[in-house]
Amino acid sequence: MNSSLIGFPRVGKLRELKFASEKYFRKEISTEELEQVAKGLREMHWNLQQDAGISHIPSNDFSYYDNVLDLTVLLNALPESYKQLGLSERDTYFAAARGYQGEAGDVKALAMKKWFNTNYHYLVPELFDDSEIKLAGDKPFDEYEEAKQIGVLTKPVIIGGFTFLKLAKCKGSKTINDFAEDVANAYIAILDRFNEQGVEWVQFDEPSLVTDLTQADVALFTALYEKVLAHKGNVKVLLQTYFGDIRDSYEEVVGLDFDGIGLDFLEGKQTLALLERHGFPADKTLFAGVVNGKNIWKSDYKKVIALVNGLEKFSQDIVISTSCSLLHVPYTLENETSLAPDVSRYFAFAKEKLQEIKELTELIGASGYENKESYLANQQVFSAERVYEDKHVQASVASLTERDFVRNVPRTKRRAIQKEKLQLGLLPTTTIGSFPQTKEVKQNRSKYRKGDITKAEYDENIKGFIKDCIELQEELGLDVLVHGESERNDMVEFFGENLAGYIFTEKAWVQSYGTRCVKPPIIFGDIRRENPITVFYSEYAQSLSDKPVKGMLTGPVTILNWSFPREDISLKEMAFQIGLAIREEVLDLEEAGIKIIQIDEAALKEKLPIRREEWNSEYLDWAIPSFRLCHSGVRPETQVHTHMCYSEFEEIVTDIDNMDADVISFEASRSKLTIIDALKANRFETEVGPGVYDIHSPRVPSVEEMVAVLKNALTKIDEENLWINPDCGLKTRGIKETRESLANLVAAAQIIKDAV
Numbered sequence: 001m002n003s004s005l006i007g008f009p010r011v012g013k014l015r016e017l018k019f020a021s022e023k024y025f026r027k028e029i030s031t032e033e034l035e036q037v038a039k040g041l042r043e044m045h046w047n048l049q050q051d052a053g054i055s056h057i058p059s060n061d062f063s064y065y066d067n068v069l070d071l072t073v074l075l076n077a078l079p080e081s082y083k084q085l086g087l088s089e090r091d092t093y094f095a096a097a098r099g100y101q102g103e104a105g106d107v108k109a110l111a112m113k114k115w116f117n118t119n120y121h122y123l124v125p126e127l128f129d130d131s132e133i134k135l136a137g138d139k140p141f142d143e144y145e146e147a148k149q150i151g152v153l154t155k156p157v158i159i160g161g162f163t164f165l166k167l168a169k170c171k172g173s174k175t176i177n178d179f180a181e182d183v184a185n186a187y188i189a190i191l192d193r194f195n196e197q198g199v200e201w202v203q204f205d206e207p208s209l210v211t212d213l214t215q216a217d218v219a220l221f222t223a224l225y226e227k228v229l230a231h232k233g234n235v236k237v238l239l240q241t242y243f244g245d246i247r248d249s250y251e252e253v254v255g256l257d258f259d260g261i262g263l264d265f266l267e268g269k270q271t272l273a274l275l276e277r278h279g280f281p282a283d284k285t286l287f288a289g290v291v292n293g294k295n296i297w298k299s300d301y302k303k304v305i306a307l308v309n310g311l312e313k314f315s316q317d318i319v320i321s322t323s324c325s326l327l328h329v330p331y332t333l334e335n336e337t338s339l340a341p342d343v344s345r346y347f348a349f350a351k352e353k354l355q356e357i358k359e360l361t362e363l364i365g366a367s368g369y370e371n372k373e374s375y376l377a378n379q380q381v382f383s384a385e386r387v388y389e390d391k392h393v394q395a396s397v398a399s400l401t402e403r404d405f406v407r408n409v410p411r412t413k414r415r416a417i418q419k420e421k422l423q424l425g426l427l428p429t430t431t432i433g434s435f436p437q438t439k440e441v442k443q444n445r446s447k448y449r450k451g452d453i454t455k456a457e458y459d460e461n462i463k464g465f466i467k468d469c470i471e472l473q474e475e476l477g478l479d480v481l482v483h484g485e486s487e488r489n490d491m492v493e494f495f496g497e498n499l500a501g502y503i504f505t506e507k508a509w510v511q512s513y514g515t516r517c518v519k520p521p522i523i524f525g526d527i528r529r530e531n532p533i534t535v536f537y538s539e540y541a542q543s544l545s546d547k548p549v550k551g552m553l554t555g556p557v558t559i560l561n562w563s564f565p566r567e568d569i570s571l572k573e574m575a576f577q578i579g580l581a582i583r584e585e586v587l588d589l590e591e592a593g594i595k596i597i598q599i600d601e602a603a604l605k606e607k608l609p610i611r612r613e614e615w616n617s618e619y620l621d622w623a624i625p626s627f628r629l630c631h632s633g634v635r636p637e638t639q640v641h642t643h644m645c646y647s648e649f650e651e652i653v654t655d656i657d658n659m660d661a662d663v664i665s666f667e668a669s670r671s672k673l674t675i676i677d678a679l680k681a682n683r684f685e686t687e688v689g690p691g692v693y694d695i696h697s698p699r700v701p702s703v704e705e706m707v708a709v710l711k712n713a714l715t716k717i718d719e720e721n722l723w724i725n726p727d728c729g730l731k732t733r734g735i736k737e738t739r740e741s742l743a744n745l746v747a748a749a750q751i752i753k754d755a756v
């Protein structure tokens, strides 16, 4: 049985590419030195795959920053504003990726967006009326040649023209259809080059096929590939899809002249049904995505073999593959030194998945495979009793009833009670939670982690930071205070560390965008809160002020979405377990005298299904209740806040309102407050704090500009319902700019308060 890989992680075993790139940005190494690091990584990854016997090894899956940006460059679609800087090719590329401010000019980066339902982010291509799409680069050809030089014949991988057009933003009067012809011609030119090189297979990634498509979309796709495939010459073309099934276009896709079609059998809920209904053409190779490219658990060989065996009635020509690029999993388990063997034996990161594919290709179709060593070893893992079971938690979730998800006093009634109790007056000012993570704050945590200071010393230092933070806020005149979150490095990791059932890794980094990597914790067993997590800090902070200090928690959906989930129970089950743990914390905070509790759901939208018909049934129907579960037990006078990082929730405004929080703050300054219209149209009940300035930039906003934002907001939001706050936490900012920005915010608020 042959095997294929869709893509391999590119930042390196120990994030070598990240560190080299950052040195390059700081001008500490030359372009050549950076390129040397990149070359070394590519070679290593190809060799690894070659050693694992992978038949279709990808090339051009490497990227210095983002592979959508690579394609934008390859298609000559990089906006003029970047080219006009007159920088080197590499620096022009980085200017588009990161923005540029210097002697050559001042340009913002391209917009960044979430890559389908992952935590990877791509740079959005922009098409202007005068954009001239054509083949304008050598990267895929050079990388094929480079691999060939070391004896590895690869399958070049390029994002397809349809997905490129679907992701692109048209900036002028033209629409994507106006560019389709040129895009087709560029791909024909790409195939010409691959023909000259004698490439055997090329992979066009078309993940946009798994999204909801209109007939016009399908027509665009079909027309594009009819043209392109007519010129494929001797190169075999693999159409690769992932992150779902291609229910809207399956019949058209199999009717086109592709040589191979890659389908996702794990996330593609209807993939099997599509094969059942329409069959699979005998003249094409079926690339079957059966090894999970997104999660870190070992494959259950019994299940995979049964799945592949079941496919043989549709195709005699099957290649097994990962369900998507391995970009979304960490590099290797070998970097983990502190995982217990009864924990780590369940995991397979990217490198270990290569081994799985190797073993699976040997087992599938082999007679007596059930007695082979690799099979027996794998099955032993799956037959073993799972550790970290918690019958008590399971029973608590099982016994939840409707009432556990409902606050017993409705929001409109609570409002009056809270106004009376909190006495905040109109238009209260507040912040989102974290204050600048200064060198001292970070050192305190790292010293404690290394054992250089005791827990008592650590806590004394935290108290010092909290005291400073409260004093600063009092001095600035903010109305609702926060403790500053100096005990947290990360809003999910901090809670994970304090919940039983979580596992932490040392080096299991996954690229989020460019040089930014995240290290998601792993939900390993049933989740339970063992001890109060934040009460000590919140109680202390509140003791320092007569103003309300918000208790600060992360919500269950965000904790779940930023972790690697289990595969043996449902997301809903996990969300409810976490919800119960946070609920205990909420009740303890209330008991300790905390009057306002904020439960952040920064990543609420992250796992919203790609298919609209599944939004509710597969996600919102449990995600929203899991949030309500956290706070339904508090008294009516306790005010519950939530925070969302992006305001792009126009389409689920009603669901957000149904979280039944009393107040929500969100990022809105970059999206020009367009969300507010949707709030008004949907009679949004929750009080709102649309962020009045962008904390992602060190720039200090002026009083006037914030007054303008607030005036605008007040034309659409009732003054009784409006809060005044920055658009996210301040942890990445410096103290100086934070002080100045917040002083201006309070001044702007005062001007508005005096006017209403």
Ligand code: GLN
Binding pocket: 432, 433, 434, 485, 491, 552, 600, 602, 643, 644, 645, 728, 729, 730, 731
């Ligand atoms: N309370 C968190 C903070 O202020 C929220 C962070 C976030 O939304 N990403 O840092």
Ligand code: ZN
Binding pocket: 432, 602, 643, 644, 645, 646, 667, 727, 728, 729
């Ligand atoms: Zn935020």
